[in-house]
Amino acid sequence: MNPLKRLAGETAIYGMSSVVARIVNFFFVPLYTRILSQASYGVATEFLAYIAILQVVLTLGLETGCFRFANTHDRPARVFANALTTVGLLSLGFFTLVTLYSQEIAGTFGYDAHAHCITYAAGILASDCFTAILFAKLRFERRAMRFAILKTIKIGSEMAFNILLFFGAPAYFAVHPDSAWLSFIPATPDFSYIIIAIFLSCIVALCLFIPTLARTRFGIDLPLWRPMMRYSLPLMIAGLPGIANDFIDRLLFRYLLPKNLDWQAELGVFQAGVKLAVIMTLFVQMFRYAAEPFFFAGAKDKNAPTLYAGVMNHFVAFCMLIFMGVLFYADAIALLLGKDFRAGVSILPVMLGAYLLLGMLFNLSMWYKLSGKTNMAVYITTVGLAVTLLVDLLYMPRYGYHAAAWGHLASYFAMVVLCAWLGNKYYPIPYAWPKIITYIVLGVALYLLSCAIPYPNLWWKWTAGAMMLAAYTLFWLRQEKIKRRMNK
Numbered sequence: 001m002n003p004l005k006r007l008a009g010e011t012a013i014y015g016m017s018s019v020v021a022r023i024v025n026f027f028f029v030p031l032y033t034r035i036l037s038q039a040s041y042g043v044a045t046e047f048l049a050y051i052a053i054l055q056v057v058l059t060l061g062l063e064t065g066c067f068r069f070a071n072t073h074d075r076p077a078r079v080f081a082n083a084l085t086t087v088g089l090l091s092l093g094f095f096t097l098v099t100l101y102s103q104e105i106a107g108t109f110g111y112d113a114h115a116h117c118i119t120y121a122a123g124i125l126a127s128d129c130f131t132a133i134l135f136a137k138l139r140f141e142r143r144a145m146r147f148a149i150l151k152t153i154k155i156g157s158e159m160a161f162n163i164l165l166f167f168g169a170p171a172y173f174a175v176h177p178d179s180a181w182l183s184f185i186p187a188t189p190d191f192s193y194i195i196i197a198i199f200l201s202c203i204v205a206l207c208l209f210i211p212t213l214a215r216t217r218f219g220i221d222l223p224l225w226r227p228m229m230r231y232s233l234p235l236m237i238a239g240l241p242g243i244a245n246d247f248i249d250r251l252l253f254r255y256l257l258p259k260n261l262d263w264q265a266e267l268g269v270f271q272a273g274v275k276l277a278v279i280m281t282l283f284v285q286m287f288r289y290a291a292e293p294f295f296f297a298g299a300k301d302k303n304a305p306t307l308y309a310g311v312m313n314h315f316v317a318f319c320m321l322i323f324m325g326v327l328f329y330a331d332a333i334a335l336l337l338g339k340d341f342r343a344g345v346s347i348l349p350v351m352l353g354a355y356l357l358l359g360m361l362f363n364l365s366m367w368y369k370l371s372g373k374t375n376m377a378v379y380i381t382t383v384g385l386a387v388t389l390l391v392d393l394l395y396m397p398r399y400g401y402h403a404a405a406w407g408h409l410a411s412y413f414a415m416v417v418l419c420a421w422l423g424n425k426y427y428p429i430p431y432a433w434p435k436i437i438t439y440i441v442l443g444v445a446l447y448l449l450s451c452a453i454p455y456p457n458l459w460w461k462w463t464a465g466a467m468m469l470a471a472y473t474l475f476w477l478r479q480e481k482i483k484r485r486m487n488k
Helices: 003-035 038-059 062-070 076-100 102-108 112-140 144-175 191-208 210-215 222-256 263-275 278-297 304-328 330-336 339-371 376-399 401-426 433-452 458-480 482-486
Strands: none
Touching: 003 038, 003 144, 003 263, 003 330, 038 076, 038 112, 038 191, 038 222, 038 263, 038 339, 062 076, 062 112, 062 222, 076 102, 076 112, 076 222, 102 112, 112 144, 112 191, 112 210, 144 191, 191 210, 222 263, 222 376, 222 401, 263 339, 263 401, 278 304, 278 339, 304 330, 304 339, 304 433, 304 458, 330 339, 330 458, 339 376, 339 401, 339 433, 376 401, 433 458
């Protein structure tokens, strides 16, 4: 089978779960932004930022490490047994420690009345990190459909728990004011409902893997474990500033915003605006799930660099279609948010551009993963984090969440430039940069043209947007000769 066809097919299958996840997540944004206050939604955002950062630490870079060693080891099961045992013990120890000191941690962050949420967050981290290795095993085995089904079940359970909590719990507690459940769940909806729903869905996901765990022989094979950790730990260290770069701005709101602003409310509005960029992040995630094992499996092919360069062309062109499509119809998409949150739409163009660059960075980063120079990732992501911090520290006190959005764009751009330069030096891939830049410039130009035209009404604007999308797609097809290539 043509490798591009196979990549496209696996992207679609892996994307099933990602599509469902993002759609479900986005489905609840109108709920959250209408039931919760700006501040409560902001607190949930802060909790989830800490969870995202700590997930990188607890997985130790072993998701990618497993792909590297399972493809070269004669017994891949040992590779995954090492990873599962290591991550499992670390996650269990972390959960125990945080649970014991949950009240002290809650007090430190000013959430004394919500110590239970600290425990739930620790449970999310422990279970998610452990199952991440199990999901990586499915990806290695090319069991894309099973991966998608299990992910979809987890997502469906999170959806069910959200509905149960937001619509069922308040009514139940109104009738049963002395219920023992009040020790675990607040009587009225707040940010903890979001955390609890995620925690319960993580437990469901863990249960789904019980048959797999029953067949797994846990243990540490030290001769294999040592090189695995030497390879994976630099990825974790690199991933830490990387994920911190994605979420550090959420943690800085409480420190950098002017005192006359409610930082929790501003964070809530910012997060609502970020959520509108869900389609771009959705495609990047879909692509990553399929492309990582695809790139590793084809690394020995002499034509691999040319193939990787072609993948980048298609990726950028398609992302620009998403960029334009979302912005051309932003007026309609904004109605999904509650009225108090719609100011966040102003950051949408910047965040879509930032996520495009993030996807390009994933493509470019394969050079150090394939060449084994994973330590280089540390320099790249550290530079990105430094740019984010610089922009946030200088401009967030004045421009608030708009500075946070531009910080993402500037940071990802810096990392793309640095990663491309280093990759060309150590693992040359013939990327067609003039063509890539043309795709981006053309997409941005069409968006700016749409903004400049004084349409008489939205229907004219949307019709013109559709025509621009069609013209861009035709340009892409002619540039890449997609039909002819895919039939080879």
